[in-house]
Amino acid sequence: MRMLRTSPVRILGERDRAEVMALLDADPVGNVFVSSRLRTAGLDPGRLGAELWGYVERGRITALCYAGANLVPVNAGPDAIRHFAEHARWQGRRCSSIVGPIPAVEDLWARLTPYWGPARAIRARQPVLEISGPPLVEPDPLVRRVRVEELGVLVPACVAMFTEEVGVPPDSGDGGALYRARVEELVRTGRAFARIEEGRVVFKAEVGAVTPQVCQVQGVWVHPELRGRGHSLGGMAAVVRMALAEIAPRVTLYVNDYNAAARATYARVGFREVGAVMSVLF
Template identity: 80%
Template structure:
C-alpha cells in the first residue's frame, strides 16, 4: 500500500497520461520511456514500479522505482511524496538519477535513512545531436556480432568498472549484466571497432524510443587513448543511430571528464540539460 493518497502505483490504464508527461521531454525522459515502451506499465512485467503523483485529479509527476530511482517532472511537493514512499519501502535501487534539483531534494530527504551514498556525481551534462556528425565517421566501427560476444563483454565490464567504481558482477555474479550486454549485441545496438581480436572502441545504444535514443558505455582501450578513436567512433555510432534508430541522439557525461566532453563536442553534441546521480 502507498503511504499517501496523492501517490499511487500506475498501470496500463494510465498509459495516455504517462506518455503525455514523458513525451513532453523525450530526451530527458528517454530512459524511463524506453523501459515502459519495451515492457509496459504493469509492475510484474516492468520489473519495477511506476509511481504517479496526482494533483487536483491530474497526473503531474512520475517516479520510476526499479534498479534506478528516477523522478520525472517532479517539483518539491511531488518529491516530498515520492521520498515518503521510497523511505517507507527501504532502499531497493543501486542509484538515484534525474534532474539536478529533483535528485538533490530527493536525496536530502532520503539520506538520513538510506545514506551514506558510495558516490555522488553532482552534475552530469546531458548532450544531444540531431544532425549528421561534424567529423568523418570511423569506417571500421560496425555492429558487433554474437560470435564476438566474448571480446565485447570484457570491454563492457572494464568500462562499467572504470565509470561506476565497482564491477557489474559484484551482486549476482554478473548474470544480469551479461544478459543485458548479450541483448544489446543480439538486437544490433552494440557497436565496436575490433582489430586483431581486441576491442579498440565500443559503445552501445541503451535506451530507444520513437523520439530519441541514448548512447552509453563509450570506451576506448586504455593503450589506445588520445589517438582520436573516440571522436570518429562516436561519429559512426551517431550516424547509425540517426539513420536507423531515432531522430535525436543523447547521452550524459561527467562534468569533470574534459576529454570526453571535448570529443563529444567535436562530433556535434550540444548541452541541453544536466542530471545528478547518487550511487550506492
C-alpha cells in the same frame, strides 16, 4: 477522532498509459530512459520489474517516479518530491542509484540521506548532450555493429568500462549472468557498436534506451592502451551516423562534468548541451 490521510502517490498501471506517455513525451530527451523502459515492458510492475509511482493532483498525474534498479523522478516539483521521498523511505532502498534532474535529485536525496546515506558516490552535475544532424567529423569506417559470436570479446570490455565509470564491477552479485544477458540483448538488437582488431575491442559504445523520438548512447570506452589516438572521435561519429540513420532521429547521452576529454570529443562530433542530471550511487 483522527482523520486518515490519503497519499497522493499511487502505483500506476496499464490503465494510466496514455496519461503517463503524454507526460514523458513532453521532454523526450530528458525522459528517454523511463520512456524506453515503459514502451518495452509496459507499466505492469510484474513485467516492468519495477514500479512507476504517480503523483496525483486534482485527479491528474502531474509527476512520476520510476522505482527500479534506478530511482528516477520525472517532472517532479517540491511537493511531489516530498511525497515520493516518504514513499521511498517507507518502502526501503531497493535501487542502486538515484538519477534525474538536478533540483529534483538534490531535494530527494536530502530527504533520504538520514535513512539511506551515505552514498558511495555523488555525481553532482552531468551535462546532457544531444545531436540530431550529421557528425561534424569523419566517422571511423571500422566501427560497426557487434556480432553475436563476438560476445566473448565485447563483454570484458563492457565490464571494464562499467567498473571504471561506476567504481564497482557489474558482475559481482551473480557472477555476471544478468549483465552478460543485457549485453547480449543489445548485440542481438543491433545496438552494440565497436571497432574490433585482432580479437581486441579498440572502441565501443551501445545504444541503451530507445524511443521513436530519441536514443541514448551509453558505455563509451576506448582500450586504455589506445587512448589519445582519436579513436573516440571517429568512433562516436560512426555511432551517431548509424543511430540517426537506423534507430532514432535524435541521439543523446550524459557525461560527467569533470571529464574534460570526453566533453571536448562530444563537442567536436557535434553534440550540444541541452540540460544536466545528477546521480547518487550506492
